[in-house]
Amino acid sequence: MNQAELHRKLIAAARRNPPSERVPHAFEKRILARLRACPMVDHWALWSQALWRAVAPCAAIMLLLGAWWWFTPAGAPPANDLSQDLENTMLAAAESEQSLDFSR
Amino acid sequence: MERTETDLVTAVLRGDTASFEPLVARYSPRLFATARRYARRESEVEDIVQEIWVKAFRKLSSFRREAPFEHWLMRLAVHTCYDFLRAHQRSREAAFSDLFEPEEDWLERFVSQPSSAAEDAQAARQLVGRVLEQLSPAGRLVITLLEIEERSVKEIAGLTGWSVPLVKVRAFRARAEMRRVLAKMTKEKYL
Numbered sequence: 616m617n618q619a620e621l622h623r624k625l626i627a628a629a630r631r632n633p634p635s636e637r638v639p640h641a642f643e644k645r646i647l648a649r650l651r652a653c654p655m656v657d658h659w660a661l662w663s664q665a666l667w668r669a670v671a672p673c674a675a676i677m678l679l680l681g682a683w684w685w686f687t688p689a690g691a692p693p694a695n696d697l698s699q700d701l702e703n704t705m706l707a708a709a710e711s712e713q714s715l716d717f718s719r
Numbered sequence: 720m721e722r723t724e725t726d727l728v729t730a731v732l733r734g735d736t737a738s739f740e741p742l743v744a745r746y747s748p749r750l751f752a753t754a755r756r757y758a759r760r761e762s763e764v765e766d767i768v769q770e771i772w773v774k775a776f777r778k779l780s781s782f783r784r785e786a787p788f789e790h791w792l793m794r795l796a797v798h799t800c801y802d803f804l805r806a807h808q809r810s811r812e813a814a815f816s817d818l819f820e821p822e823e824d825w826l827e828r829f830v831s832q833p834s835s836a837a838e839d840a841q842a843a844r845q846l847v848g849r850v851l852e853q854l855s856p857a858g859r860l861v862i863t864l865l866e867i868e869e870r871s872v873k874e875i876a877g878l879t880g881w882s883v884p885l886v887k888v889r890a891f892r893a894r895a896e897m898r899r900v901l902a903k904m905t906k907e908k909y910l
Contacts, residue, residue, distance in 0.1 A: 618901050620833050625850060625901075628843035629867045634755035636748035639765065643743040646772045650736055653773075 724788040731779055743772055746789065750796055756863050757800040759848065763807075771799045790877075797860070797878045804856035822846050826905075853900045858893035865890055 722730075722741070730738035747768065754767040774795055782791050818826070821842035837843070851859050864875045865886075872890070876883045 617833060618898060618905065621829060621901055621905070622897065624829065624833070625843060625847045626862075626866045628840065629847040630869070632841075632844040634752045636752045638747045638751055642747055642765075642768075643740050646743050646769060647736065647740050649769070649773065650739065650776050 725784055728779060728782060728784070728788065731776070739776060742775075742788070746792055747772075749789075750792075753793070753796050754800060756867070757804055757859070758807075759852075763803070767799055767803050771796050774799065794878050794880070797864075798880070801856060801860050801879070804859060808856065818849070819845070822849070850897065850900050850904065854893065854896050857889050858896045861886065861889045861893040862897060865893075 722738075724742065727738045727742055731742075750768045750771055751764060754764045754771075758764045758767055771792070775792055778795070782788065819842075821840075822845055825840055825842035825846060851862065854862065860879070861875065864870045864878065865872070870878070872883055872886050875881070875886045879886070881889070
């Protein structure tokens, strides 16, 4: 069977019989009703609205943190400084050996 | 006086949804014909066209008025039809043993005397539908646009958003796929 000819014939058949352009009755009314039921969603508008709403709480948090930092007195470094404790522990043995040498 | 497309689009973007209706009325016949190339059931065709219009309404702000509204809408239509084909990939390994009688008659006429098988026969059209259903979504889209609708490669690239070389590669693959499908059909029937 000549397949190239079959291909050509079938494509020609499809070209000769274009699909119908028939539109169901009152289709445009249905589309409009559907569009009215679900209003247009503008994602950019939603984002900008959310960001504008977030401005006031963010500014309030920033002010509170600023005030807390400003009014907290700069006192002495905390007593339980971990790095200092570690250093003391590590050097404790060396210090005790040194003191023993001096005593002799 | 009839309002131009630009006026209608501007009105819709300002919130006048009713101005969308003339656009729907004007272009729905074209969209139904396009959707009928890819879907067989009328309910599926209606769903596709409805989805195209909903997308068009939602994305209307992305319509640049440099090109006609129809071009923009047809790009949206082709994308929606392609999405439909990908989402409804039925079993493409269906056998050709369940051809209807007129389709079998047409094929037999073609085998015995190719010139006697009329191209305008309804059976031939149904047979094309069956063959196209067995192609991959991209293959079916390319064969439809390139061979049946006789569009240029450049036009197809514009409609699908694919590059020109990609359209050419897909067309080459689609033709090979179609040859395989036709070979399978004739082998199942006549060997």
